[in-house]
Amino acid sequence: LKNIPAAAGKTEAIAALKARKAALDRTATRLRHALEEAMCRGDAFTGAELIELARHPLLAPSLARLVWLGDGSAGYLVEGGLALRDARGQLQPLGATEPVxxxxTIDLLARGDLHLWQRDCFEAGRVQPFKQVFREVYPLTAAERDEREGTERYRGQQVRSAHAVALLAGRGWINTMEDGLRRAWHQHRLGAWLTFDEYFYAASELPVLTVRTVSFATLDTFEPLRPADVPPVVFSEAMRDVDLAVSVAHVSGVDPEATASTVELRAALVRETCALLNLGNVVVDGRWATITGTLATYRVHLGAGLVHLQPGGMLVLVPVSAQHRGRLFLPFADDDPVTAEVLSKVILLARDQDLRDPALLAAIRRQ
Structure with missing residues (x-):
């Protein structure tokens, strides 16, 4: 049965089971968030601790779908926490006292094997509990390596203050009133500050704010830190937060220049999806996926999801609905409707010989 019959659902036993399931779902969500925070903080476990955690019935499935770093090794947790399996299938035993x-994502990028883990997720059909190997990542730019105090990567971007403040508050940023917004990384004893040109107002006092800098300093003495001296994971996560706020709360809607990392993520997803489905007529180039179809040549913008027909013209495709989104494989549990929309359009147009919608076919042939 897909659903419990209405009459049966009212019985005491079924009601108790449904309540228990709801409680377990809430616990699983909390555990998923806790694991994501542990990744961002860099929390260390011993091999013995992982063996104990792997016995937890709610934790075990998530632990097995995430990539772990041991002493010189990387892999998925296997054999009840006794070993790590790398992207090529090789097992590396874990010592009881070995830090893990x-x-x-930025660790795997630095190792040079991020693409292997991304491909492995697709080939194995592995859905991670949160974005790990397909997480938006923000390494330092060449210019930022030479900066003395903070980065101006988003300078001049205008955001709706209420929306931006609410988004960042949900990610641990605090409105300090006089110094913009701040997020603290207590384990590193440092903080990130997001400041605005309207520095003489509290972040929530004006309808629109203009981004100035993202800077870092110690929490003890507030001594400014050069971006190059900030731990790469902290820098990446701070910039990921700001990128989200700038992109979603931008006064003119999503700003295409503020979502470069998201575009890179979608490009990787398109490449791996096409490889998995043997779609050889799709080429990813920068912000675009070019599809050489049977009926026409199309270009799908990986940021906005817009479809252009070549040599000119637009093609309107209805976004994939939430109820059908589950038919698309995304290697993470986070809801990401725009990414699902982009993937669905690329797959649909790569197989345009199978199109049957008369209105869509007419629109393509009119161009």
Whole structure:
């Protein structure tokens, strides 16, 4: 049965089971968030501790779908926490006292094997409990390596203050009134500050704010830190938060220049999806996926999801609905409707010989 019959659902036993399931779902969500925070903080576990955690019935499935870093090794937790399996299938035993932590995307990028983990997720059909190997990542730019105090990567971007403040508050940022918004990384004894040109107002006092800088300083003495001296994971996560706020709360809607990392993530997803489905007529180039179809050549913008027909013209495709989104494979549990929309359009147009919608076919042939 897909659903419990209405009459049966009212019985005491079924009601108790449904309540128990709801409680377990809430616990699983909390555990998922706790694991994501542990990844961002760089929390270390011992091999013995992982063996104990792997016995937890709610934790075990999530632990097994995440990439861990050991002493010189990286892999998925296998054999009840006794070993790590790398992207090529090789097993590395874990010592009882060996320090192990969840790999952050920027760790795998620095190792040079991020693409292997991304491909492995697709080939195995592995859905991670949160974005790990397909997480938006923000390394330092060449210019930021030479900056003395903070980065101006988003300078001049205008955001709706109420929306931006609410988004960042949900990610641990505090409105300090006089110094913009701040997020603290207590384990590193440092903080990130997001400041605005309207510095003489509290962040929530004006309808629109203009981003100035993202800077870092110690929490003890407030001594400014050069971006190059900030731990890479902290820098990446701070910039990921700000990128989200700038993109979603931008006064003119999503700003295409503020979502470069998201575009890179979608480009990787498109490449791996096309490889998995043997779609050889799709080429990813920068912010665009070019599809050489049977009926026409299309270009899908990886940021906005807009479809252009070549040599000119637009093609309007209805976004994939929430109820059908589950038919698309995304290697993470986070809801990401725009990414699902982009993937669905690329797949649909790559197989345009199978299109049957008369209105869509007419629109393509009119161009």
């Amino acid at each position: 932590r969840l790999a952050h």
